[in-house]
Amino acid sequence: MAKVTLFFAALFIAIGAIAFFSTGANHPTALIPAVLGVLLAIFGALSFSPDASRRKLFMHINVTLALLGFLGTAMGLIEWFRMLGGIAVKNPPATESKAAMALLSLLYVILCVRSFIAARKARLV
Structure with missing residues (x-):
């Protein structure tokens, strides 16, 4: 799931950059998706660990950040x-950026x- 996280981080960074430059680089709030992407990338990279508890911690941080990102942009959707x-x-343009982020x-x-459920089921078997 860490590789998937890095992929989504790149998408969020791209959305933020596109939104920022499409507004003429005048609206720094257009970079909010990029900030989320950077945070996901940092914690996603930290989740590449042989220690299962460390990996679980950072993936739970990532899903929490993404949930907050969704809740913050749901109205844009x-x-x-x-x-x-x-x-x-x-x-x-802001509406489109928020919808894409949501x-x-x-x-x-x-x-x-889904990954957390699958991991729990695998652990129980």
């Missing part, structure tokens, strides 16, 4: 669906939970 329906939104965060959380 709702706004994005409204935008797709033809309703005008205040800032379309979708990726949710997907990452789902993958982590």
Whole structure:
């Protein structure tokens, strides 16, 4: 799961960079996905450990960060669906960035939970 974490970290960094530069590098809040990506990359790299408890700790930190990322951007996802329906939104690029972050965060959380369940089942057998 650590490799998957690094992949998602790269996606978050890319979203943040694209959003930041597409706004003319005027809005530093567009880098929020990149900040999440950097944190995921740091803790994902730390989870490459032979020690199972250390690996578990850092992966739980990552899934918590991603869950917070989803909760913080869930309204952007709702706004994005409204935008797709033809309703005008205040800032379309920000809405798209938040929606992308929300979708990726949710997907990452789902993958982590599935991995945690599989690890627990394997441990019980």
